[in-house]
Amino acid sequence: MTQNQTIVADAIEASRAVDRFFINVTDGNLDVGGAFDESCLAVWRQAMEACAQDEAISVLCFDEDGDAIVPARLAAGSAGGSLRFRVRLPHCDGAQHLMVREQFRDLLARPTDFGAVSVVRIAKLQNPFETEAFAVVPWTDAPQPAPPRSPRLDASPRRFVKCLAPQAMAPTEIEPWLEKPGAHGPSEFRNIWKEVASVALCRSLTNEIYMDGDVLQCVLASTPSRRLNYGNERTPTDDEFESLQSCARWIFKEGTDIEVRHTLLTNELGREWRDDRSFLDGLWTRLRPSLDAAKLAYKAHLKSGSKETLKSLSDLRKTLGDEIQKLMQQTRDLSANVWRDIAVALGVTAIRFGLDPTKIEGARTGFAIIFALTAIYIWVSYWITLRTNKEFLKVVDDTRSAWRDKLYGYLDSDDYESLASGPIRSAISAYDRTKKRTTVAVAIIVVALFGLATWESGTFAHLRPRNEGSAGAEAGRATASEIHDGKSRKAP
Secondary structure (H helix, E strand, O other): OOOHHHHHHHHHHHHOOOEEEEEEEEOOEEEEEEEOOHHHHHHHHHHHHHHOOOOOOEEEEEOOOOOEEOHHHHHHHOOOOEEEEEEEOOOEOOEEEEOOHHHHHHHHHOHHHHOOOOEEEEOOOOOOEEEOOOEEEEOOOOOOOOOOOOOOHHHOHHHOOEEOOHHHOOOOOOHHHOEOOOOOOOOHHHHHHHHHHHHHHHHOOOOEEEEEOOEEEEEEOOOOOEEEEOOOOOOOOHHHHHHHHHHHHHHHOOOOOHHHHHHHHHHHHHHOOOOOOOHHHHHHHHHHHHHHHHHHHHHHHHHHHHHHHHHHHHHHHHHHHHHHHHHHHHHHHHHHHHHHHHHHHHHHHHHHHHOOHHHOOOHHHHHHHHHHHHHHHHHHHHHHHHHHHHHHHHHHHHHHHHHHHHHOOOOOHHHHHHHHHHHHHHHHHHHHHHHHHHHHHHHHHHHHHHHHHHHHOOOOHHHOOHHHHHHHHHHHHHHHHHHHHHHHHHOO
């Protein structure tokens, strides 16, 4: 544990009463100067000696000419002359280490510098507090890094407030200016944060900020639209600040439809604006009633949106039901067509083996052609069916992608998976399983028919049974014998 930060902080606070005192903040480091007396120099000498062995904090002293002064020369006597002390502080990822209020105010004025900061440690801080972005805690231990955070830029007020005045921009993120609920004791640093936070939040509650000559103006997009002088910024009371916090939290933190809630609130603010008071003068009396009215309007919006959502979901279910029914019908038709082709193949085969091709001249060649044509017909018919179904499935997939982006973007990935993608994927899987089985069946039929066509063509005549050839020869001899006997009976 180190106490060097406390010693340096005491030296800075003791210097505030000296003549020609000044303090500057540069890149988080401090320049403290003035005409120091003996008591102040003693405190600074102690701080320089303590930090000489500290790698995290360094304290250097310079005279009016910019020459460095070592602690021993301070002891020799430098009272009355103008001196400057340079205090260099550690830089740690995800954390800021500060000593005085000027540093804290400088940090809050540069919000981009604490975009990844999750902890702000301040020496001699009495009452810590915490925002939605970072915690402000006492600096008691050695400097160390903290887990960096990722700013939520999708809820940035600059997305909803048109800023045309560079000196009065809306904040880039809302979380650093929202205080976490809980009791917080009095703190000088919390008062500084409260002052800066109120300025940032007020700018977030308009629709446009611009300059009209030298006068800062703002626009409330209500009915009718209001163009108002922006007014003078001030630190609100505790009740006013609580109303401001509640308003900003409701708009930017309670849900994803930020634009709707922001529009409803600015509309309520401008609708009741009946006088020429500036925005910051009239805001505090209208803020709480406008927030209550905007919440009621938002509930009505949700009810109207719920009806449209239910109708949209009903249309989705009907459309998905039709697509799944078409897929099931395709699956049944594919199976039925294959069974029809099997019946054709079996019929042709039955006719072939029900006849004696030896009694008909050219019968074998004819059956070979019939078997081949039947195989070609079955395969072409099956291929056309698969091709048609594939094109249909592609159309269904493309249409479903268009639904997802344009009609049903309000559904998250899990809901869309359970309502749409899952059922269609199951139907397609059933079709794919049927397609695999029917493809095997059709392949077997086609191969068998081509095999029979090859057999009938005589390519494998040497493999035929011999009794088939001898039977034909005997039949020929019997016919010749009958002819001879007939001739003998006719002779005298």
